[in-house]
Amino acid sequence: MKQKLPVQPRTFITGGGSGLGRELALQLARRRARLLIGDIDPQQGQETVELARQAGAIAEFISCDVGKSADVLNATRQMTRLWGGTDLLVNNAGVAVGGTVGDISLKDWKWIMQINLWGVVHGCHHFAPAMKQAGRGWILNVASNAGIASLPEMGPYNVTKAGVISLSETLATELGAHGITVTALCPTFFQTNLMDSFRSSHDRQRAMAEWFFKRSSMTVQQVATTALQDLERGRLYSIPQKDGKLSWATKRLHPGLYFKQVGSFYKSGLYGKIAG
Numbered sequence: 066m067k068q069k070l071p072v073q074p075r076t077f078i079t080g081g082g083s084g085l086g087r088e089l090a091l092q093l094a095r096r097r098a099r100l101l102i103g104d105i106d107p108q109q110g111q112e113t114v115e116l117a118r119q120a121g122a123i124a125e126f127i128s129c130d131v132g133k134s135a136d137v138l139n140a141t142r143q144m145t146r147l148w149g150g151t152d153l154l155v156n157n158a159g160v161a162v163g164g165t166v167g168d169i170s171l172k173d174w175k176w177i178m179q180i181n182l183w184g185v186v187h188g189c190h191h192f193a194p195a196m197k198q199a200g201r202g203w204i205l206n207v208a209s210n211a212g213i214a215s216l217p218e219m220g221p222y223n224v225t226k227a228g229v230i231s232l233s234e235t236l237a238t239e240l241g242a243h244g245i246t247v248t249a250l251c252p253t254f255f256q257t258n259l260m261d262s263f264r265s266s267h268d269r270q271r272a273m274a275e276w277f278f279k280r281s282s283m284t285v286q287q288v289a290t291t292a293l294q295d296l297e298r299g300r301l302y303s304i305p306q307k308d309g310k311l312s313w314a315t316k317r318l319h320p321g322l323y324f325k326q327v328g329s330f331y332k333s334g335l336y337g338k339i340a341g
Contacts, residue, residue, distance in 0.1 A: 067299050068246050070096070070203060073123075075148040077101045077140055079131050079188060080158030082109030084257040085207065087116070088289040089155055094122035099148050103129030103140055103158070131158045131184030134191070141191045150195055156188040156229075157207045160262040162221040173264050174221050181225035189236060193245070202245040205296050206233045210253040210309040213316060215324075217331045226251075230302075237301050248296040252288050253309045254281040282306075 076093055080086040082104030090100055094117040102117070102124060104110035110126040117124040127143055129136045144151045162169060162177045185206055196202030211219055212226030233249035240247055288305050295303035304310050316323045 067297065068201075068203070068244075069297050070293075071152055073097045073099055074152040074203075075099045075144060075150060076153040076155065077103060077144055077151055077192070078155040078157055079103045079129060079137075079184065081113050081155075082106045083113070085285055085289060086155070086157040087113045088285045089157065089205075089292070090117045090122070090124070091120050092286075092289050092293060093153075094118075094120035094124070096121075098122050098153075100124040101140065101144055101147065102126050103131070103136075105130050131156075131187055132179035134187050137184075137187040138191050141195065145195075150199060151192055151202065153203045153205070154188055154192045154196075155205045155207070156185040157205075158184050159207060159225075160264075162264045163219055164221075165218055166220045169221060176264070177221045177225055181222070182228045185229050185232060189232065193236070193240060196245050197240065197243040200244045202240070203296055204233075204236065204240070204245065204247045205292060206247070206249050207292075208233065208249045208251050210251050210304065210306075210312060213251060213309070214312045214327075216327065234301065246296060246299055248292070248300055248303050250288075250292045250295075250303045250305075251309060251313075252283070252304070253306045253312075255283045255285055255288050255306075256281060257285055 074093065074096065076098050078086050078090055078100065081090050081102035090102060090113050093100060100117050100122050102110050102113050104126070105128065107126065107128060114124040114126045125147060127140055129140055131137060141151070159181050160177055162173045189204065206229050208229040209222070209226040211223045212230045215223050215227070230249045230251065233247050236247045283306050291305040292303050304313055
């Protein structure tokens, strides 16, 4: 169901201090949005606030660790205090972990789960009730094609992003009945700052990730534009890039063949040498 965002949408963005979160803030600023920028880095968060204000937004910053339920709950209260509620929730904050299952430490598993998955759960849990009461709202959950493709040596990242997709699918039916639009954004690689927080069990995972990022053709601006367009079109899945659409279609139509091909490529050893 198509549903345009309101004029001056009241918006809370997690991980809004940089990367995709900042770009979404700037694009919404051009709509004169009322923005609350959440981030664990006050300096970067304030920079986004200033840039958003220059672009036409009314913007404020809040320190927010999405892994902490209390921080996200505090953000809901701040949105109510500032603007009487929330129209758009953007669950964007995320980190990355690479490596093979068994080599990746459980500490890193817990770290990424707390931010990538629990962070989105916290956002939806605390913001959804007021949206349901209002009878409208928009939720953009930033997932990844990793949650669809399930490529090797990306287990923790794959699991968290698949969880975000599944949560979004569940909410699409639960909240859709209350006039709320939910979209899961599933991009492949694009230039962002995700590698700043990257953890891995071996140097080659970082090298591979950097290789893919450097060769990405879509910009963060294009990803953000596509995400907002798909959200307003009422699309559950926003898959900006052609390679993401291909892997999505192949896995859905021929799952056995898809994983056989991925497995063969991985077994050949070429996967590990791709960044060499």
